[in-house]
Amino acid sequence: MSFMRRRSILAAALAAPLATAGAVGALQSPAQAATWYSTDRWGKWTDGAFTVNNHVWGSGVGAQSIWANSYSNWGVWADHPNTGGVKSYPHVSYQLGRDVWNMGNVSANTDVTVPTGSNLAYCTTYDVWGNGHDHEIMIWTQWHGAVGPIGSYVTDVNLGGQNWALYQGSNGANAVYSFLARNHTTNTWVDITAHAQWLVANGRMPRVTIGEIAFGFEITSSAGGRDFNCNSYSLWT
Template sequence: MRRRSLLTAALAAPVAAAGAVGALQSPAQAAVWSTDDDWGKWTDGAYTVNNHVWGSGAGYQSIWANSYSNWGVWADHPNTGGVKSYPHVAYQLGRDVWNMGSVSANTNVTVPTGSNLAYCTTYDVWGNGHDYEIMIWTQYHGAVGPIGSYVADVNLGGQNWAFYQGSNGSNAVYSFLARNHTTNSWVDITAHAQWLVANGRMPQVTIGEIAFGFEITSAAGGHNFNLNSYSLWT
């Protein structure tokens, strides 16, 4: 998958001393699949789980999965600014934005905290292939920020979001940042996509890939990011 989202230079984190190296956290039982291949992927029915280590200066990252809704990564990326990886689960919808139905999702994650960390927990929703990108940040930590400029606060799916719009030079990027961070989230994906079209921000596109995962900039010293549960209603 072509990668696009970058930190703005002003938000790049300074180099910090790495903490103690953590041990790879294991799932409750032996994982069905695991790899440390940067581009490793595993298919579970209609879903694909991806390690997706792609950014410049990335460190080590391994991924395990019991299912598309229960997986995690151990990441040790230096605190140098710039996105290093986007481990995620992906689903292909393939519906026109006005006929996509009631698409929503619920997730529960466990994420680390600390001074050597910078990441966001985010949906990545694509329109017309990779021409239009909708990012929905449910939780974020450290020196991270969206592409583009702040436009307005909006209420979608009963939740408040800070909306940003911009471009990475390859595609338009629309970012919704949750005003209330949570590791147990429900998101109305249809509401976000249709709001963009109804307000003239995005043309009437076909919604293709819907991804959810962790966009990691820094995880110095090694940290676990776990998706405990994931339900996508289409």
Template sequence: MRRRSLLTAALAAPVATVATVGGLASPAQAANWSSSAQYGQWNTGPYTLYNNIWGRGAGYQSIWANSQSNWGVWADHPNTGGIKSYPNVSYTLGRDVWSMGNVSSSFNVSNPSGSGLAYNTAYDVWGNGHAHEVMIWTQWTSNVGPIGGYVTNVNLGGRNWNYHQGHNGGNHVYSFMATSQFTSGTVNITPICQWLVSQGRMPRVRIDQIQFGWEITSSAGGRNFNVNNYSLTT
């Protein structure tokens, strides 16, 4: 689960079967599982779905899921700075970066549009627990950006990425920004992780959690974020 800051207040709420805020109902009504708990989670096979509201000043958010490949959130976070949440689907690989195999993922998402939005759609790949964070951004709004400065452009796994590197005060962050944003497609994760090691930018780590979801900074008024399809091949 993603944690970049410590919260002093526990905002946990009971699991909700119907989430309605401001007169707008989320798709959780028909889901196999739903929750509005701050750290609500659901295990389905080797995958875990996380609501994961961790940022200061967060608003309301509920998550629903039928499976690891069909889920989403309804989020109403105020239009203020700072990431409020990272709802995601997570799989733990637990393999050395050089023997991680051919790991790839395909997805199709429906993202909101309009004013009052700040978010990115991204993979979060963790090395050695939470010591090293590889972020792979596939789509984002213009008012958000990665941690650290631009380093270079690189072609990995059949796509071009702008690579940024930095530190968030808790862990190293290696960010790959798609030069052509996309909401449906395949990401080859192995060449990205192995490139970092081969270039001496990241040590030889154990690849642990592989997560996919949205970092949501603002979704004022309440917006739906939907995963229509998701798969991970290891």
């Protein structure tokens, strides 16, 4: 078992009681007891090899604040208007830096609490980058409201024991490959290596170096202010 795996499991175990026992209080005012808090749209906080990012980057954005106790336990409060276009991608990131064919058995497990109802549009997703920012692999585990992937539907594929719908296209700056879960879940395990290597083996993506691996919430609208919480996150590399 690698050091990173031991550290991830320990962090998740320590964060779980807080997320469970204090769920209501955490959703109302998590920043009061958080280790780190920021309202800066580009705010970031480093925890070991991981970085937690507020990352409010779209146009026509509203207010967004972020808090974290660790890379494994963090969340945001976002109040973005009910208009089109992605407003933000609050996330936790890790730099892998390995060739796709030699990236090892990279996988992750997450547990999140997300809002439901009207005036909401978002997805919970991994964002995996190849060759810098030339190739973007998105893995959507669940979503809500008027959101959709870039490009066109390609095929269905079973990876890591789960069924995914693959879409492929371009955002004008880089190629985008989006795997959308056929079964939405807020508590899931994802085989990241399987997704990346499937694209190369099937001629969809060239052989690349996998760099940044991110996980978070891509928020289009959250009018009135909503909470998005990452209760636990473990990354095995």
